[in-house]
Amino acid sequence: MMLVLGAVAFWGFKSGDSRSFQIAKNLDVFNSIVKELDLFYVDTINPDKTIREGIDAMLYSLDPYTEYYPEDDQSELEQMLKNSYGGIGSIITWDAKLKHSVIAEPYEGMPAATSGLKAGDVLMAIDGKDLAGKNNQEVSEMLRGQVGTGFKLTVQRPGTEKTLDFDIVRRSIQLPIIPYYTVLDDQIGYINLSTFSGNPSKEFKQAFLDLKKKGITSLVIDLRNNGGGLLDEAIEIANFFLPRGKVLVTTKGKIKQASNTYKTLREPLDLDIPLAVLVNSSTASSSEILAGSLQDLDRAVIVGNRTFGKGLVQTTRMLPYGGTMKLTTSKYYIPSGRCVQAIDYKHRNEDGSVGRIPDSLTTVFHTAAGREVRDGGGVTPDIEVKQDKLPNILFYLVNDNLIFNYATQYCLKHATIAEPEKFVITDADYADFKEMVKKADFKYDQQTEKILKSLKEMAEFEGYLTDASKEFDALEKKLTHNLDRDLDYFSKDIKNMIALEIVKRYYYQRGAIIEQLKDDDDLKKAVEILTSPEEYRKMLSSPEVKE
Known part of the structure; x- marks a missing residue:
C-alpha cells in the first residue's frame, strides 16, 4: 500500500515541474526501448541480463557505492552488513598454469580448515561436477550456499598421487573481527x-x-x-x-x-x-x-x-520483487x-x-x-611514515606463485614450525627457494632495462646515439639481467614474504599479523611516540603561536 501511495505522489507532479517531467519522460523512453528490443531485435534478449546491465551502468555513473542487489543476489550484501555468509571459510585463488582454483588461505576454525583442507589444494570437483574451465568467481559461487547444506569437495593435493574427497557442511562464516x-x-x-x-x-x-x-x-x-x-x-x-x-x-x-x-x-x-x-x-x-x-x-x-x-x-532501500538497493x-x-x-x-x-x-x-x-x-x-x-617500495622481482615471484608453491612444498616437509614470534627463514631454506626459482626458468622484467631501451631509442631518434654509444654499452653491461644477484640483493624482502606465507599456513591470520609486526615501521613510530610522554602531549596540544 505504501509503495502505491508513494508512486501516486511521485507521478502527481504539477504542470510545469520540469524535473518531474524529465524523470517521467526518460522512464517512458527506457520502457519503450526495452519493449522494442524484445519485439524486434534480431536475437532474443535476456531481460534480466540486459536491464541489469543498464541499471548497473546508471548507478556506476553516480558513485561505486550505490548498487542494486536482486532477490537472488542478497548474499554479498548480507556479508557486507553482517560480516558473515554461508560457505567454507577460505580464500581461493586462480592458478593460471593449472587452470584451476586453489585453496589459498583457510580461516581458522571454519569448515575448510576443520575438514582438513590446506593451502595449495587444487579444487577438482564439487559433488562430482568437474571444475575444469570454471573461473574463480564461478567456483566461489558454487562453494557458497545455504547454511547447513553439505557437499563433497574433491581436491588434488601437492605431493599425493590420488585425489582426496572432503565432506563439508557450509556454515555462517564470520570473518575474524579482532584477529x-x-x-x-x-x-x-x-x-x-x-x-x-x-x-x-x-x-x-x-x-x-x-x-x-x-x-x-x-x-x-x-x-x-x-x-x-x-x-x-x-x-x-x-x-x-x-x-x-x-x-x-x-x-x-x-x-x-x-x-x-x-x-x-x-x-x-x-x-x-x-x-x-x-x-x-x-x-x-x-x-x-x-x-x-x-x-x-x-x-x-x-x-x-x-x-x-x-x-x-x-x-x-527495499525494492519490488525482493530486491535491495544500497545507495x-x-x-x-x-x-x-x-x-x-x-x-x-x-x-x-x-x-x-x-x-x-x-x-x-x-x-x-x-x-x-x-x-x-x-x-x-x-x-x-x-x-x-614513508613506505618502502617492494622490489620489482618480488612482484613477479608472487605473481608466478613461486612463493606460494615453495610454502606448499615446505609444509609437506614440516609437520610443525616454531611459534610465529620465533619462526625464521634460514639460509638453508632460502637456498632451497633459490634453487626452485632457477628450476622454474623464472623470467621477470627489469624496469631499468625497459627505461634504458626507451632512452636509447630516443637518443637515436634525436641523433645522439653515435656519440654516446660507448656510454650506452657500458651501462647495458652493468644492468645485465642477473637472477642470482637480484635474489641475494633483495633477500630480506623475499624472505619476509616467504615467512609470511608459511606462518599463516600453521597459525592462520593471527600468525600472519605477528609475522608482519616483526619489522613494522608504523608500529615502531607508534611505540616511539607512546614511550615519549612529553612528545606525545606536545603533539596533541595547541600549536605554539609565533610572534
Whole structure:
C-alpha cells in the first residue's frame, strides 16, 4: 500500500515541474526501448541480463557505492552488513598454469580448515561436477550456499598421487573481527581491528579490558586495511575513550531523514590512556570516522599514511520483487567540521574516470586544541611514515606463485614450525627457494632495462646515439639481467614474504599479523611516540603561536 501511495505522489507532479517531467519522460523512453528490443531485435534478449546491465551502468555513473542487489543476489550484501555468509571459510585463488582454483588461505576454525583442507589444494570437483574451465568467481559461487547444506569437495593435493574427497557442511562464516591483540614491550597494548561489520565494539571492549588487566599503560589501535562497516560501531568504540555527549559525526543529505547528529552516549572506559592509531591508504569509511574523530578531539596520535578518503554514507532501500538497493544518501562530517571524502564523483573526466580532490582545493579546519587538519583527502596522519617500495622481482615471484608453491612444498616437509614470534627463514631454506626459482626458468622484467631501451631509442631518434654509444654499452653491461644477484640483493624482502606465507599456513591470520609486526615501521613510530610522554602531549596540544 505504501509503495502505491508513494508512486501516486511521485507521478502527481504539477504542470510545469520540469524535473518531474524529465524523470517521467526518460522512464517512458527506457520502457519503450526495452519493449522494442524484445519485439524486434534480431536475437532474443535476456531481460534480466540486459536491464541489469543498464541499471548497473546508471548507478556506476553516480558513485561505486550505490548498487542494486536482486532477490537472488542478497548474499554479498548480507556479508557486507553482517560480516558473515554461508560457505567454507577460505580464500581461493586462480592458478593460471593449472587452470584451476586453489585453496589459498583457510580461516581458522571454519569448515575448510576443520575438514582438513590446506593451502595449495587444487579444487577438482564439487559433488562430482568437474571444475575444469570454471573461473574463480564461478567456483566461489558454487562453494557458497545455504547454511547447513553439505557437499563433497574433491581436491588434488601437492605431493599425493590420488585425489582426496572432503565432506563439508557450509556454515555462517564470520570473518575474524579482532584477529590478534597482545601486550608489546613497555606495557603497550596492541589491538588489530579488521572490520566494523558485525559487532566489533563488543569484542574490542573485551580485548581492551583484558589488556588493562595485564597492566598496559598505553594502546595502539591498528586500523590498517580496515575498509569500514557500521557507523554506530565506530562511534561506540570512540566512546570508550571520549566523554559522554561529544558530537562525533554529523551526516548531511538531501532529505531530512538523511541528516543526523551522532554523539557519544555512554560513560567512557578510559579517558587518559595514551592512544596511537595506525592507518594506511586502505583505511576507509567507519575506520576514518574513528581515526578522524580521535584526531579532531586530540585524543590519539595518528600514525602511518593518508587514509582512503570515503566520506559517503550508504543506507539500504527495499525494492519490488525482493530486491535491495544500497545507495549513498549523505556525507559525513567529523568533529572539526571536515568531510574526508577524497574522490570527486560529481566531476568525471571525459573517459568516465575520476580523480582525487587536489590538495590545493582542500580547506583548513582545526582540532579541538587548534591544530590544523584538512578536508577532502582522507585523514592525514600526525606522523607520516614513508613506505618502502617492494622490489620489482618480488612482484613477479608472487605473481608466478613461486612463493606460494615453495610454502606448499615446505609444509609437506614440516609437520610443525616454531611459534610465529620465533619462526625464521634460514639460509638453508632460502637456498632451497633459490634453487626452485632457477628450476622454474623464472623470467621477470627489469624496469631499468625497459627505461634504458626507451632512452636509447630516443637518443637515436634525436641523433645522439653515435656519440654516446660507448656510454650506452657500458651501462647495458652493468644492468645485465642477473637472477642470482637480484635474489641475494633483495633477500630480506623475499624472505619476509616467504615467512609470511608459511606462518599463516600453521597459525592462520593471527600468525600472519605477528609475522608482519616483526619489522613494522608504523608500529615502531607508534611505540616511539607512546614511550615519549612529553612528545606525545606536545603533539596533541595547541600549536605554539609565533610572534
